[in-house]
Amino acid sequence: MKDTSSGDHRQLLLIDDDPNLILLVKDYLEFRGYEVITAGNGREALEVLERNLPDMIICDIMMPEMDGYAFVQKVRGDSRTNWIPVLFLSAKGQSADRVKGLNTGADVYMVKPFEPEELVAQVESSLKAASRLIQHNTRTGDGQPKIQVAFDVELTPTELKVIQFVARGMANREIAEELNVSQRTIESHVSNMLGKTGLHNRTELARWAIESGMA
Template sequence: MSKILVVDDEPDISELITLHLMREGHECICITNGLQVMNAVIENEPDLVVLDLMLPGQDGVTIFKRLRADSRTRSVPVIMLTARAQVTDKINGLELGADDYLTKPFSPRELSLRISAILRRTKKVTHVSEVKTGAFLLDRKNMKFFHNGTPIDLTTTEFKLLAVLLENVTAVHTRAELLREVWGYSDDVATRTLDTHIKRLREKLGEAGRHIITVRGTGYQFIPDPVAIAADSLAS
């Protein structure tokens, strides 16, 4: 059983979500005011948050940024649930680092399936403690990443993306594969979001960002020694 925090100021929607999630065996906590969310997440330690964006007290985007900025809450998965159905709104939500984005009206069954997919991925992260490749160390248990012993601050989504790349070093990961592993689904909007997250990862890694290689027309791969690869290419 997982603990889900449902944040929505519309009682009918909160009741609908809670009813379906409880049928799936989850425990639900409902919050109606944005100002209550941070304390509720810290006190209850939910496994996932379903977050409406249009809330009294404080809007969902501001709440999400606060959750990601606080070390106590930054690793909690968040599904944004909103009436904002424009493609740009979805792109903005995913690029902020949300684990998923669902628009109203929605199917409670679809929401439940997306929650289950995210929880499965989250539980995978806790099973393997460390992944080490050259100067890179990925600490899955504590959601931390180091390069040459120096910690690099990553969002939850950036961490998940880098973890997939590091799990199979030198393997070429297609865009569809990365989208399924990190976001749980694939569409044109999410593809643009993937490219944006890769760009941000490279920027955060600085010079080490060259280890993430773009495979034109396919996807991305992580190369332990890109200098050697480049030299081999020139030699051939």
């Protein structure tokens, strides 16, 4: 049975040139409730980022065409993507390698082979930290440009309740318990709001709710 208690349908971008690792990590993260999109190298990943803004990036370092270092430098240099947390997965485990990875712009550095549970824990920790930073920057007026949504978007009373809980960092499961409905119902409301607003993920919904005074 699929475990949806952790990922809560957050979208992750997984980048690695090893198809076996991609398959294993993707399956494990999807089992934990995450939506996972993949790329084989940094150049492919940049093309993905033109269409999607994931909640987090998990990236190998040594890859053909564009390695992890060059990719992360591109991510950190773009205001659309510089807020996205990045986790490096690398077979290079020396202290100097870790320092270089973190100095390049990664938030977390994990060495292969790794325990899947540790990867999930690092992902969850990074997503929570990013959510706190986004809320702080939104309230202080620093950091990212404001979320752009059409002025005539109308939410139903229930959607307004849901987006307020999303802005507080609550998972779909927790919101469902609060409103005494099924988790699937909350997922449907979130999906409807993403469709109405043209936003890409829950993080952007939360920012929009805070910036527009709904939360």
